[in-house]
Amino acid sequence: MFLTRFRINTARRESRNLLSSPQHMHAAVMSSFAGALPSAENSSRVLWRLDRNAKAEVLLFIVSEERPDLTHLVEQAGWPTTAAWQTYDYKAFLDGLSLGTTWAFRLTANPVHHVRRTPDEPRKRTAHRTPRHQMGWLLKQQENAGFKILETPAERRRLLQGDEHQLTVRDERRHRFSKTELITGKVNEVPLVTVTFDGRLEVTDPVALRRTLTSGLGKAKAYGCGLMTLAQAG
Template sequence: MYLTHFRINTPRHGARFLLSSPQRWHAAVLASFPGLPPDPGVRPRILWRLDHNARADVHAYIVSPDRPDLTHLVEQAGWPSLAEPGNPGWETLHYRPFLGRLAKGDRWAFRLTANPVHSIRRKDGEPTKRTAHVSPRHQLGWLLERQTRHGFMLLPGVVPDAQDPLERYAAIVHGRRDLSFRKRPDDPAPGTGPKGKGRRSGPVSLVTAVFSGRLEVTDPDALRNALTQGIGRGKAYGCGLLTLAPES
């Protein structure tokens, strides 16, 4: 397993083009792995996340079973003139040594971008409909419902006995984004492409939220699985990648 970090040169036209659609960035990430099977059902899990720390400070993280080659991303959305043999424009580290050191009781700072959703039924007898959580309180509740199965628990916050989970736990929910894009943004118009007579992919709507805070490891194996396989839905569109860092 590998963990890759790439800083995006946001003023460049190519960077703005890729950042305009999660589908475009997803395709660019997949292009980093030569020989990847075209069938999504047999591809290995590749997770990615974009951290928008500021308008002009955006970083990409990728977790993958194989080492990626991001040369095309450097040329389109990085600093190609600064690339050299020892510094190609991105950083890739072996991930398994870190994963193997995880132990019960460890405490870490964490960050996760996720697509918090739940299923509702508006009327008796109707099929359930997947609906996004939109408030920070409900989004945090979504994560709390999943912490045990993923091998961690959120640490207490400044008011550990508070009724409000946003005060009870050492976690914040921020960076909500309401995304709408075409699943295949470069599809030809109906009837104009070699495969596209009368066909056009529908729009995709996605609500994402960023979770950050502090957690404790309760089940190292389950947490290792979460770190490499992701949490929740929307993994193709930059959701699900959990990363850990030493507590500050």
């Protein structure tokens, strides 16, 4: 497994095109792999995420089985003569995860649930719209995903509700784009709501957490969701 980081030059026109469209960014990411074919199976083996740390600092992270070549992205959306990308062997880090250790984490995800307005109506997948429900979605995933989000000590809580965990949600983005069904050719309008979670976690199942870090968490992985990264907890 490989973890790749690439800084996007936000002053370039092509960068703005990529940053405004999850579809275009997905295509650019998948073009980084010589062995990748445009199929759902191949897409599921590649995770990517955009970290918008500041207006002029946007980082693209990729987790993949194959080492990527981002030459085309450097030429279109980077600094061709002064900067490239960094790719790291991810396996040693993953193998070193152990039970009970704590980490800071970041995750961009598509928190959804299934609802229906009447008993006879089919259940429909829809996005969670409030930070409280979005955080609730992540808290429901944690056990199967191999981690536990740390609780906030009682003396540090500032709210009566919603401040029980060391977890924040921010940078909600809403997209709408057209998608053509491969079998029928029908064009559907696809809404996509993404949010970014920051927090601290404890490893409860290293095997499950490795699977989460390499296979992703939640839906819309082709569109920049599901990639969780860990860092030393300060």
